[in-house]
Amino acid sequence: MEWPGLGTAFWLQLTRDLRLAFRHIGQAANPLMFFVMVTTLFPLALSPAPELLMAIAPGVIWVSALLASLLAAESLFRQDIEDGTMEQLALSPQPLSLLLLAKTASHWLMTGLPLVLMAPIVGHALFLPAEAVPATMLALLLATPVLSLAGAVMAALTVGLRRGGGLLSLLILPIVMPVLIFGARATDMSMQGLDVSGVMYLLAAVLLLAVSLAPAGMSAAMRISLD
Amino acid sequence: MTAAGNGAALLEGKGLELWRGERRLFTGVSFELRAGELLHIVGPNGCGKTSLLRVLCGLTLPETGDVYWCSKKVSRNRADFHASTCYLGHRESLKADLTAEENLVFQLGLRCWLSSADIHAALDKVGLTKQRSVPARSLSAGQKRRVSLARALASGARLWILDEPYTNLDVAGRELVDQMMSEHLERDGLILLVAHQAHGVAAGVMRRLELG
Numbered sequence: 147m148e149w150p151g152l153g154t155a156f157w158l159q160l161t162r163d164l165r166l167a168f169r170h171i172g173q174a175a176n177p178l179m180f181f182v183m184v185t186t187l188f189p190l191a192l193s194p195a196p197e198l199l200m201a202i203a204p205g206v207i208w209v210s211a212l213l214a215s216l217l218a219a220e221s222l223f224r225q226d227i228e229d230g231t232m233e234q235l236a237l238s239p240q241p242l243s244l245l246l247l248a249k250t251a252s253h254w255l256m257t258g259l260p261l262v263l264m265a266p267i268v269g270h271a272l273f274l275p276a277e278a279v280p281a282t283m284l285a286l287l288l289a290t291p292v293l294s295l296a297g298a299v300m301a302a303l304t305v306g307l308r309r310g311g312g313l314l315s316l317l318i319l320p321i322v323m324p325v326l327i328f329g330a331r332a333t334d335m336s337m338q339g340l341d342v343s344g345v346m347y348l349l350a351a352v353l354l355l356a357v358s359l360a361p362a363g364m365s366a367a368m369r370i371s372l373d
Numbered sequence: 374m375t376a377a378g379n380g381a382a383l384l385e386g387k388g389l390e391l392w393r394g395e396r397r398l399f400t401g402v403s404f405e406l407r408a409g410e411l412l413h414i415v416g417p418n419g420c421g422k423t424s425l426l427r428v429l430c431g432l433t434l435p436e437t438g439d440v441y442w443c444s445k446k447v448s449r450n451r452a453d454f455h456a457s458t459c460y461l462g463h464r465e466s467l468k469a470d471l472t473a474e475e476n477l478v479f480q481l482g483l484r485c486w487l488s489s490a491d492i493h494a495a496l497d498k499v500g501l502t503k504q505r506s507v508p509a510r511s512l513s514a515g516q517k518r519r520v521s522l523a524r525a526l527a528s529g530a531r532l533w534i535l536d537e538p539y540t541n542l543d544v545a546g547r548e549l550v551d552q553m554m555s556e557h558l559e560r561d562g563l564i565l566l567v568a569h570q571a572h573g574v575a576a577g578v579m580r581r582l583e584l585g
Binding site for chain 1: 430431432433434452453455456458460462463464465466467468469470471475479480482483484485486
Protein backbone atom coordinates (compact mmCIF):
# COMPACT_ATOMS: atom_id res chain seq x y z
CA MET A 147 0.00 0.00 0.00
CA GLU A 148 1.29 3.45 -0.95
CA TRP A 149 0.67 6.71 0.83
CA PRO A 150 1.47 10.39 0.12
CA GLY A 151 5.07 11.51 0.54
CA LEU A 152 6.75 13.28 3.43
CA GLY A 153 6.54 16.72 1.83
CA THR A 154 2.79 16.44 1.39
CA ALA A 155 2.33 15.30 4.97
CA PHE A 156 4.50 18.13 6.31
CA TRP A 157 2.60 20.70 4.26
CA LEU A 158 -0.82 19.34 5.29
CA GLN A 159 0.09 19.43 8.97
CA LEU A 160 1.66 22.88 8.73
CA THR A 161 -1.29 24.43 6.93
CA ARG A 162 -3.84 22.78 9.21
CA ASP A 163 -2.11 24.16 12.30
CA LEU A 164 -1.74 27.63 10.82
CA ARG A 165 -5.41 27.64 9.86
CA LEU A 166 -6.37 26.63 13.40
CA ALA A 167 -4.09 29.28 14.86
CA PHE A 168 -5.62 31.98 12.65
CA ARG A 169 -9.11 31.00 13.79
CA HIS A 170 -7.95 31.67 17.36
CA ILE A 171 -5.62 34.55 16.67
CA GLY A 172 -6.02 35.98 20.19
CA GLN A 173 -4.64 32.86 21.80
CA ALA A 174 -1.82 32.58 19.30
CA ALA A 175 -0.80 36.20 19.94
CA ASN A 176 -0.49 35.70 23.71
CA PRO A 177 3.29 35.11 23.77
CA LEU A 178 3.85 38.18 21.60
CA MET A 179 1.67 40.29 23.91
CA PHE A 180 3.67 39.00 26.86
CA PHE A 181 6.96 39.86 25.14
CA VAL A 182 5.86 43.38 24.28
CA MET A 183 4.32 44.06 27.69
CA VAL A 184 7.31 42.90 29.74
CA THR A 185 9.86 44.75 27.63
CA THR A 186 7.90 48.00 27.55
CA LEU A 187 7.10 47.91 31.26
CA PHE A 188 10.78 48.15 32.18
CA PRO A 189 11.19 51.76 30.96
CA LEU A 190 8.06 52.66 32.93
CA ALA A 191 9.06 50.89 36.13
CA LEU A 192 12.71 51.95 36.12
CA SER A 193 13.84 55.51 35.58
CA PRO A 194 13.63 56.29 31.85
CA ALA A 195 17.34 57.20 31.66
CA PRO A 196 18.73 56.10 28.28
CA GLU A 197 22.06 54.91 29.65
CA LEU A 198 20.40 52.67 32.28
CA LEU A 199 17.91 51.19 29.78
CA MET A 200 20.62 50.66 27.22
CA ALA A 201 22.66 48.75 29.80
CA ILE A 202 19.82 46.37 30.64
CA ALA A 203 18.38 46.11 27.10
CA PRO A 204 20.11 42.84 26.04
CA GLY A 205 19.12 41.08 29.24
CA VAL A 206 15.52 42.30 29.18
CA ILE A 207 14.95 41.43 25.52
CA TRP A 208 16.40 37.94 25.80
CA VAL A 209 14.85 36.99 29.11
CA SER A 210 11.42 38.13 27.87
CA ALA A 211 11.84 36.20 24.62
CA LEU A 212 12.79 33.10 26.57
CA LEU A 213 9.85 33.41 28.96
CA ALA A 214 7.44 34.16 26.11
CA SER A 215 8.39 30.97 24.32
CA LEU A 216 8.22 29.04 27.59
CA LEU A 217 4.68 30.32 27.99
CA ALA A 218 3.84 29.21 24.47
CA ALA A 219 5.30 25.70 24.79
CA GLU A 220 2.68 24.64 27.34
CA SER A 221 -0.20 24.75 24.87
CA LEU A 222 1.64 23.20 21.93
CA PHE A 223 0.21 19.68 22.07
CA ARG A 224 -2.42 19.88 24.81
CA GLN A 225 -5.39 20.56 22.55
CA ASP A 226 -4.49 17.73 20.19
CA ILE A 227 -4.21 15.25 23.04
CA GLU A 228 -7.54 16.33 24.51
CA ASP A 229 -9.58 16.04 21.33
CA GLY A 230 -7.92 12.80 20.27
CA THR A 231 -6.42 14.08 17.02
CA MET A 232 -2.92 13.22 18.30
CA GLU A 233 -3.91 9.54 18.38
CA GLN A 234 -4.83 9.75 14.73
CA LEU A 235 -1.46 11.35 13.94
CA ALA A 236 0.32 8.52 15.74
CA LEU A 237 -1.77 6.02 13.77
CA SER A 238 -1.14 7.55 10.36
CA PRO A 239 1.42 5.91 8.08
CA GLN A 240 3.51 9.09 8.21
CA PRO A 241 6.41 9.32 10.68
CA LEU A 242 5.20 10.96 13.87
CA SER A 243 8.48 12.86 14.15
CA LEU A 244 7.80 14.61 10.84
CA LEU A 245 4.25 15.58 11.80
CA LEU A 246 5.37 16.91 15.18
CA LEU A 247 8.17 18.85 13.49
CA ALA A 248 5.55 20.41 11.20
CA LYS A 249 3.44 21.28 14.23
CA THR A 250 6.47 22.89 15.87
CA ALA A 251 7.26 24.80 12.68
CA SER A 252 3.76 26.26 12.56
CA HIS A 253 4.00 27.02 16.28
CA TRP A 254 7.25 28.90 15.67
CA LEU A 255 5.71 30.86 12.78
CA MET A 256 2.90 31.97 15.10
CA THR A 257 4.86 32.59 18.31
CA GLY A 258 8.58 32.82 17.50
CA LEU A 259 8.74 34.78 14.28
CA PRO A 260 6.58 37.66 15.62
CA LEU A 261 9.14 38.13 18.42
CA VAL A 262 11.88 38.55 15.82
CA LEU A 263 9.83 41.07 13.86
CA MET A 264 8.87 42.97 16.99
CA ALA A 265 12.46 43.25 18.24
CA PRO A 266 13.24 46.62 16.54
CA ILE A 267 10.23 48.30 18.17
CA VAL A 268 10.95 46.81 21.55
CA GLY A 269 14.61 47.71 21.13
CA HIS A 270 13.62 51.29 20.42
CA ALA A 271 11.68 51.47 23.68
CA LEU A 272 14.82 50.30 25.51
CA PHE A 273 17.14 52.73 23.68
CA LEU A 274 18.90 49.87 21.96
CA PRO A 275 21.37 51.50 19.51
CA ALA A 276 20.25 51.18 15.90
CA GLU A 277 23.44 49.34 14.92
CA ALA A 278 22.63 46.54 17.40
CA VAL A 279 19.17 45.88 15.93
CA PRO A 280 20.15 43.73 12.90
CA ALA A 281 22.41 41.52 15.01
CA THR A 282 19.71 41.12 17.65
CA MET A 283 17.12 40.17 15.03
CA LEU A 284 19.44 37.65 13.40
CA ALA A 285 20.30 36.14 16.78
CA LEU A 286 16.59 35.92 17.65
CA LEU A 287 15.90 34.35 14.26
CA LEU A 288 18.41 31.61 15.07
CA ALA A 289 17.47 31.26 18.72
CA THR A 290 13.66 31.25 18.74
CA PRO A 291 13.39 28.01 16.68
CA VAL A 292 15.68 26.35 19.24
CA LEU A 293 13.39 27.56 22.01
CA SER A 294 10.35 26.18 20.15
CA LEU A 295 12.02 22.83 19.46
CA ALA A 296 13.26 22.35 23.01
CA GLY A 297 9.84 23.38 24.28
CA ALA A 298 8.17 20.89 21.95
CA VAL A 299 10.26 17.94 23.18
CA MET A 300 9.49 18.74 26.79
CA ALA A 301 5.84 19.50 26.05
CA ALA A 302 5.53 16.09 24.39
CA LEU A 303 7.01 14.51 27.49
CA THR A 304 4.77 16.30 30.00
CA VAL A 305 1.53 16.55 28.03
CA GLY A 306 0.22 13.32 29.54
CA LEU A 307 0.56 14.69 33.06
CA ARG A 308 -2.28 16.46 34.82
CA ARG A 309 -0.23 19.42 36.00
CA GLY A 310 2.80 19.47 33.78
CA GLY A 311 3.14 23.25 33.68
CA GLY A 312 5.67 23.77 36.47
CA LEU A 313 7.61 20.69 35.48
CA LEU A 314 7.74 21.88 31.88
CA SER A 315 9.53 25.12 32.81
CA LEU A 316 11.97 23.23 35.00
CA LEU A 317 12.80 20.86 32.14
CA ILE A 318 13.16 23.50 29.44
CA LEU A 319 15.16 26.15 31.31
CA PRO A 320 18.46 24.28 31.73
CA ILE A 321 18.41 23.15 28.11
CA VAL A 322 17.89 26.60 26.62
CA MET A 323 20.37 28.35 28.92
CA PRO A 324 23.15 28.35 26.24
CA VAL A 325 20.77 30.06 23.84
CA LEU A 326 20.07 32.80 26.38
CA ILE A 327 23.77 33.29 27.06
CA PHE A 328 24.87 33.39 23.40
CA GLY A 329 21.86 35.48 22.37
CA ALA A 330 22.28 38.16 25.02
CA ARG A 331 26.00 38.18 24.27
CA ALA A 332 25.30 38.78 20.57
CA THR A 333 23.21 41.85 21.39
CA ASP A 334 25.76 43.07 23.91
CA MET A 335 28.70 42.67 21.55
CA SER A 336 26.96 44.39 18.67
CA MET A 337 26.19 47.34 20.96
CA GLN A 338 29.91 47.68 21.59
CA GLY A 339 30.62 47.41 17.88
CA LEU A 340 32.40 44.07 18.15
CA ASP A 341 32.35 41.28 15.58
CA VAL A 342 29.40 38.96 16.35
CA SER A 343 30.00 36.26 13.73
CA GLY A 344 31.42 33.82 16.30
CA VAL A 345 28.32 34.00 18.45
CA MET A 346 26.09 33.67 15.39
CA TYR A 347 27.91 30.52 14.31
CA LEU A 348 27.44 29.05 17.76
CA LEU A 349 23.71 29.86 17.70
CA ALA A 350 23.43 28.36 14.20
CA ALA A 351 25.20 25.22 15.40
CA VAL A 352 22.79 24.90 18.33
CA LEU A 353 19.89 25.33 15.90
CA LEU A 354 21.20 22.57 13.61
CA LEU A 355 21.65 20.28 16.58
CA ALA A 356 18.11 20.99 17.75
CA VAL A 357 16.56 20.47 14.30
CA SER A 358 18.30 17.14 13.87
CA LEU A 359 17.71 15.72 17.35
CA ALA A 360 14.41 17.21 18.50
CA PRO A 361 12.05 15.41 16.05
CA ALA A 362 13.21 11.99 17.23
CA GLY A 363 12.90 13.11 20.83
CA MET A 364 9.42 14.55 20.31
CA SER A 365 8.09 11.44 18.66
CA ALA A 366 9.55 9.08 21.29
CA ALA A 367 8.21 11.27 24.10
CA MET A 368 4.79 11.56 22.45
CA ARG A 369 4.47 7.78 22.07
CA ILE A 370 5.16 7.45 25.79
CA SER A 371 2.57 10.12 26.58
CA LEU A 372 -0.03 8.38 24.42
CA ASP A 373 0.63 4.94 25.93
CA MET B 374 -12.53 -22.01 11.29
CA THR B 375 -15.53 -20.07 10.07
CA ALA B 376 -17.35 -20.33 6.78
CA ALA B 377 -15.71 -17.23 5.35
CA GLY B 378 -12.26 -18.16 6.65
CA ASN B 379 -10.40 -18.11 3.37
CA GLY B 380 -6.66 -17.82 3.05
CA ALA B 381 -4.07 -17.15 5.72
CA ALA B 382 -4.69 -15.10 8.85
CA LEU B 383 -4.07 -11.42 8.17
CA LEU B 384 -4.19 -10.13 11.72
CA GLU B 385 -2.86 -12.21 14.58
CA GLY B 386 -2.44 -11.54 18.26
CA LYS B 387 -0.18 -13.93 20.12
CA GLY B 388 -0.13 -14.23 23.90
CA LEU B 389 -0.96 -10.60 24.62
CA GLU B 390 -0.71 -9.46 28.22
CA LEU B 391 -1.23 -5.96 29.59
CA TRP B 392 -0.83 -4.50 33.07
CA ARG B 393 -2.09 -1.17 34.23
CA GLY B 394 -0.21 -0.26 37.40
CA GLU B 395 -0.73 -3.15 39.82
CA ARG B 396 -3.67 -4.59 37.93
CA ARG B 397 -3.49 -7.18 35.21
CA LEU B 398 -6.06 -6.31 32.57
CA PHE B 399 -5.72 -9.43 30.46
CA THR B 400 -3.28 -12.21 29.78
CA GLY B 401 -2.82 -14.87 27.13
CA VAL B 402 -5.07 -13.20 24.58
CA SER B 403 -4.53 -14.86 21.20
CA PHE B 404 -6.63 -14.76 18.07
CA GLU B 405 -6.47 -14.92 14.31
CA LEU B 406 -8.49 -12.94 11.84
CA ARG B 407 -8.79 -13.67 8.12
CA ALA B 408 -10.05 -11.59 5.23
CA GLY B 409 -13.77 -10.92 5.51
CA GLU B 410 -14.01 -11.67 9.23
CA LEU B 411 -15.21 -9.67 12.18
CA LEU B 412 -13.90 -10.05 15.71
CA HIS B 413 -16.42 -8.96 18.30
CA ILE B 414 -14.70 -8.23 21.61
CA VAL B 415 -17.07 -8.36 24.57
CA GLY B 416 -16.74 -8.10 28.33
CA PRO B 417 -17.92 -6.06 31.33
CA ASN B 418 -16.94 -2.42 31.84
CA GLY B 419 -13.32 -1.91 32.80
CA CYS B 420 -12.14 -5.33 31.66
CA GLY B 421 -9.71 -3.82 29.17
CA LYS B 422 -11.56 -3.89 25.86
CA THR B 423 -10.44 -0.44 24.81
CA SER B 424 -6.93 -1.15 26.11
CA LEU B 425 -6.84 -4.29 23.98
CA LEU B 426 -7.84 -2.26 20.92
CA ARG B 427 -5.11 0.27 21.70
CA VAL B 428 -2.60 -2.58 21.94
CA LEU B 429 -3.82 -4.02 18.65
CA CYS B 430 -3.57 -0.75 16.78
CA GLY B 431 -0.13 -0.02 18.20
CA LEU B 432 -0.83 2.89 20.56
CA THR B 433 0.02 0.90 23.68
CA LEU B 434 2.85 -1.60 24.02
CA PRO B 435 1.81 -4.90 25.59
CA GLU B 436 3.91 -6.38 28.41
CA THR B 437 4.30 -9.61 26.48
CA GLY B 438 3.07 -10.91 23.18
CA ASP B 439 3.05 -9.50 19.67
CA VAL B 440 0.59 -8.40 17.04
CA TYR B 441 1.21 -9.56 13.49
CA TRP B 442 -0.19 -8.06 10.29
CA CYS B 443 0.34 -10.15 7.14
CA SER B 444 2.73 -12.31 9.20
CA LYS B 445 4.94 -9.31 10.01
CA LYS B 446 5.34 -7.82 13.47
CA VAL B 447 3.36 -4.61 13.72
CA SER B 448 5.97 -3.03 15.99
CA ARG B 449 8.55 -3.39 13.19
CA ASN B 450 6.29 -2.41 10.26
CA ARG B 451 4.34 0.44 11.73
CA ALA B 452 3.81 2.45 8.54
CA ASP B 453 2.53 -0.50 6.48
CA PHE B 454 0.14 -1.53 9.22
CA HIS B 455 -1.16 1.97 9.87
CA ALA B 456 -1.70 2.57 6.16
CA SER B 457 -4.13 -0.34 6.13
CA THR B 458 -5.95 0.39 9.40
CA CYS B 459 -8.54 2.89 10.46
CA TYR B 460 -9.13 3.40 14.16
CA LEU B 461 -12.33 4.92 15.51
CA GLY B 462 -11.78 5.57 19.20
CA HIS B 463 -13.97 6.88 22.01
CA ARG B 464 -13.14 10.42 21.05
CA GLU B 465 -14.05 11.60 17.60
CA SER B 466 -10.62 13.06 16.81
CA LEU B 467 -12.12 16.12 15.18
CA LYS B 468 -10.77 19.64 15.41
CA ALA B 469 -13.64 21.73 16.72
CA ASP B 470 -12.64 24.79 14.69
CA LEU B 471 -12.41 22.99 11.36
CA THR B 472 -15.39 21.94 9.29
CA ALA B 473 -16.30 18.30 8.83
CA GLU B 474 -14.83 18.40 5.37
CA GLU B 475 -11.57 20.11 6.42
CA ASN B 476 -11.11 17.54 9.17
CA LEU B 477 -11.44 14.69 6.71
CA VAL B 478 -9.27 16.33 4.05
CA PHE B 479 -6.45 16.59 6.58
CA GLN B 480 -6.75 13.18 8.24
CA LEU B 481 -7.26 11.28 5.01
CA GLY B 482 -4.69 13.37 3.16
CA LEU B 483 -1.98 11.89 5.38
CA ARG B 484 -2.86 8.36 4.24
CA CYS B 485 -4.18 8.37 0.68
CA TRP B 486 -4.78 10.54 -2.35
CA LEU B 487 -8.42 11.55 -2.40
CA SER B 488 -10.27 14.10 -4.46
CA SER B 489 -12.83 16.29 -2.76
CA ALA B 490 -15.49 14.32 -4.64
CA ASP B 491 -14.44 11.17 -2.75
CA ILE B 492 -14.78 12.98 0.55
CA HIS B 493 -18.15 14.45 -0.44
CA ALA B 494 -19.33 10.98 -1.42
CA ALA B 495 -18.34 9.60 1.99
CA LEU B 496 -20.09 12.46 3.79
CA ASP B 497 -23.19 11.93 1.61
CA LYS B 498 -23.18 8.26 2.51
CA VAL B 499 -23.32 8.97 6.24
CA GLY B 500 -26.01 11.58 5.73
CA LEU B 501 -24.03 14.77 6.31
CA THR B 502 -24.47 16.38 2.89
CA LYS B 503 -25.72 19.63 4.37
CA GLN B 504 -23.31 19.72 7.33
CA ARG B 505 -20.22 19.49 5.11
CA SER B 506 -19.01 23.00 5.88
CA VAL B 507 -20.27 23.33 9.42
CA PRO B 508 -17.49 23.63 12.04
CA ALA B 509 -17.22 20.41 14.02
CA ARG B 510 -17.98 22.30 17.23
CA SER B 511 -21.56 22.93 16.07
CA LEU B 512 -22.23 19.31 15.15
CA SER B 513 -24.19 17.10 17.54
CA ALA B 514 -22.47 14.09 19.15
CA GLY B 515 -24.19 11.74 16.73
CA GLN B 516 -23.19 13.85 13.73
CA LYS B 517 -19.58 13.88 14.91
CA ARG B 518 -19.68 10.10 15.09
CA ARG B 519 -21.00 10.07 11.53
CA VAL B 520 -18.00 12.14 10.42
CA SER B 521 -15.75 9.48 11.95
CA LEU B 522 -17.68 6.81 10.08
CA ALA B 523 -17.14 8.75 6.87
CA ARG B 524 -13.43 8.75 7.65
CA ALA B 525 -13.45 4.94 7.89
CA LEU B 526 -15.40 4.71 4.62
CA ALA B 527 -13.13 6.98 2.64
CA SER B 528 -9.84 5.78 4.14
CA GLY B 529 -9.81 2.64 2.00
CA ALA B 530 -8.32 0.81 5.00
CA ARG B 531 -8.50 -2.96 5.03
CA LEU B 532 -8.80 -3.25 8.79
CA TRP B 533 -11.33 -1.23 10.75
CA ILE B 534 -10.84 -0.96 14.49
CA LEU B 535 -14.11 0.28 15.92
CA ASP B 536 -14.51 1.17 19.59
CA GLU B 537 -18.23 1.38 20.40
CA PRO B 538 -19.25 2.69 16.97
CA TYR B 539 -22.93 2.77 17.96
CA THR B 540 -22.48 5.41 20.67
CA ASN B 541 -24.66 8.51 20.23
CA LEU B 542 -26.22 7.22 17.01
CA ASP B 543 -29.94 7.10 16.32
CA VAL B 544 -31.69 3.99 14.96
CA ALA B 545 -30.95 4.91 11.35
CA GLY B 546 -27.32 5.55 12.30
CA ARG B 547 -26.97 2.12 13.91
CA GLU B 548 -28.41 0.51 10.82
CA LEU B 549 -25.92 2.49 8.77
CA VAL B 550 -23.05 1.10 10.86
CA ASP B 551 -24.34 -2.44 10.37
CA GLN B 552 -24.69 -1.90 6.66
CA MET B 553 -21.21 -0.35 6.40
CA MET B 554 -19.69 -3.27 8.28
CA SER B 555 -21.47 -5.88 6.16
CA GLU B 556 -20.29 -4.21 2.96
CA HIS B 557 -16.77 -3.90 4.30
CA LEU B 558 -16.68 -7.62 5.13
CA GLU B 559 -17.98 -8.46 1.67
CA ARG B 560 -15.05 -6.52 0.22
CA ASP B 561 -12.78 -8.90 2.19
CA GLY B 562 -12.14 -6.27 4.84
CA LEU B 563 -11.45 -7.05 8.48
CA ILE B 564 -13.18 -5.55 11.50
CA LEU B 565 -12.28 -5.44 15.17
CA LEU B 566 -15.38 -4.39 17.04
CA VAL B 567 -15.93 -3.48 20.66
CA ALA B 568 -19.62 -3.08 21.36
CA HIS B 569 -21.88 -3.96 24.26
CA GLN B 570 -24.91 -4.46 22.13
CA ALA B 571 -25.37 -7.12 19.50
CA HIS B 572 -24.66 -6.00 15.99
CA GLY B 573 -26.60 -6.77 12.86
CA VAL B 574 -23.86 -8.44 10.86
CA ALA B 575 -24.33 -11.94 9.43
CA ALA B 576 -23.11 -14.52 11.96
CA GLY B 577 -21.10 -16.66 9.54
CA VAL B 578 -18.14 -14.31 9.47
CA MET B 579 -18.11 -13.44 13.13
CA ARG B 580 -15.70 -14.41 15.87
CA ARG B 581 -16.10 -13.59 19.50
CA LEU B 582 -13.49 -12.80 22.10
CA GLU B 583 -14.55 -12.59 25.72
CA LEU B 584 -12.44 -10.61 28.14
CA GLY B 585 -12.58 -10.47 31.93
